[in-house]
Amino acid sequence: MFDPQRFITDRLRAIDASGIRRVFDLAAKLDNPVNLSIGQPDFDVPAAVKTAAINAINNGFNGYTNTQGIDPLRQRVRILIGQELPNWKPADNNGTFETLITSGVSGGLLLAILTCVEPGDEVILPDPYFVMYPHLITMAGGKAVFVDTYPDFQFTADLIEPHITPRTKMLLFSSPSNPTGVVASDDTCRQISELADQHNLLVLSDEIYNDFCYEKICPHGDSNQMLTPSPAFHNDHLLILRGFSKSYAMTGWRLGYAAGPKPIIDEMTKLQQYSFVCAPSMAQLAGVAALDGDISPFIQQYHAKRDHLVSRLTPTFELATPGGAFYAFPKVPDHLGLSGSQFIEKAIDRNLLILPGNVFSNQDTHIRISYSCSDEELDRGIDILLELAQ
Template identity: 50%
Template structure:
């Protein structure tokens, strides 16, 4: 390693997902079921609001906590759902920025953080940057949030429980009973509870639920990237107890500074956009891919997000993905999200034509 490079960077590798993206750029007409972002474009009224902000000269830094109108609209919406005495909100530079600030604000070297395996790739990397310790709770084969397993993983060093529902990479959604139990466990042991809810609007069976409903100290991280196809705009938000939020804001001031101001005005307009048609379409895509593969693959049917996490029919997940790529199908090996190398991730955020082509290849590979 180059002598100038900090030791902390050696604790984790570059994202394996990025490597697949790099490979996709080299293939001619790939069947791309690897991308974790919506396949629809940003709705026109959101674009128009951002363009208007640019043309009106609203291009400078916003306040670190975000533009007033967006924060007030979010506060009103959040207060209806969670009428807590002490709950504040700020605008982060994407949910990734919110996650980083949450870790930096609360995790000391040696602190343990509990989360499910499989997990979003950023979790262990962020913890390594902070000197934290990952405590990964095995959720195979059904990927459920098991409160008993969570409680059994708690030690005197546990600082945080991190939940993600609907989950990346599995698409599995925690039940209200599971979330309530984990929320109560966090309160019982006085452990920080962080809920990554970036896929909250992609919920297909029943109603979305949050642990914040059952624990008023829950820190919630959400945003507009996935729901409104604004992944490149970097507008997230975090809400939780005011002292934690103020600490995160202090760190944002010396790091991200603020989310891009024109994008925040777009996000304000996004709050008025009806997403029902998009969500119904993704529910249909979910059924399309599950119905097309469930007779040949072991699949935990996702209740949200836009991912399926099947088990490779033979060999390791990595070996299976290599075979798929040879046939032009881009999917993500499960070991990127897990200690295990048995599964692979499919994104059904793609056109029906691409999904049907992918199903055809996957059926052929399972024979």
């Protein structure tokens, strides 16, 4: 008798279905819920980006592109990196870094981890973490080594170093963080970069929320260039991953880019050739238009939402102030005697959709809130949270 289970590999059996999906299944009974769970912007794709994509489609730009991406977009990415990271020099100009246009940052993560992590290799990452990280490491045959960053969620060199072993291959760094919204300081980024150099480790820096930072610095002494802290300011041989999904509300367009040492990017390109083939062609042309746009008004709106959320929650919830992204990760009040998952069940009973912290962590003490919603919906959600915390 045919048994489909026989054909499923052990590496897939080792990966759990997303806890986010389970929460959404539980919440399917809700009618028009107050939704503070969404991990995507609530503003629309900028008009110029839409127009560029429509024109590309109407002009027949619908086929495959070069695996590494179209030249106009790669050139814009190289210019952007050159402006932000003057210590990085492109490989075609006597430097070391190369670029690859990817199918979203998620696609870039898959390519980077499969390229660099072999069975038995250890990858150090913070706890809490983005849901995809440990599963991609498992898929590559590696071992995820978690660093407990509670309660302030700062992933520091002092916390990382005791976890380094001869099997350690990579540090997976993300700032601003999903789920906590915490931003690493420039000192932290420098110390992590130095630690990686000391132990010959690769830093994979997931910078998908790079534009959503409310604590920027001027690393090169130019007050007109305020940037999000990054290990890349201090190290020109790490991998950075950035994308368009969050900054330009292009979550469904699947467009991102990787930049890093040419030998690694070349192998990632080879893997993309035999997997994704290329990023969507019309999205790539739209990406050029996106990089010419100004999203600062959206960032200011989210900064204001962050401030409002923090001011209302902190008298009741223990909360590490999120410095970026559009998430907060408060602790369930101790006096309730509830885990994060139990608190979520009570929230769902009140028609509020949020996510339990154990979706992103080995602990079940916190909840993740997204403030990527209207001000009115955010206040309704906060009202419910404060009532549940009584």
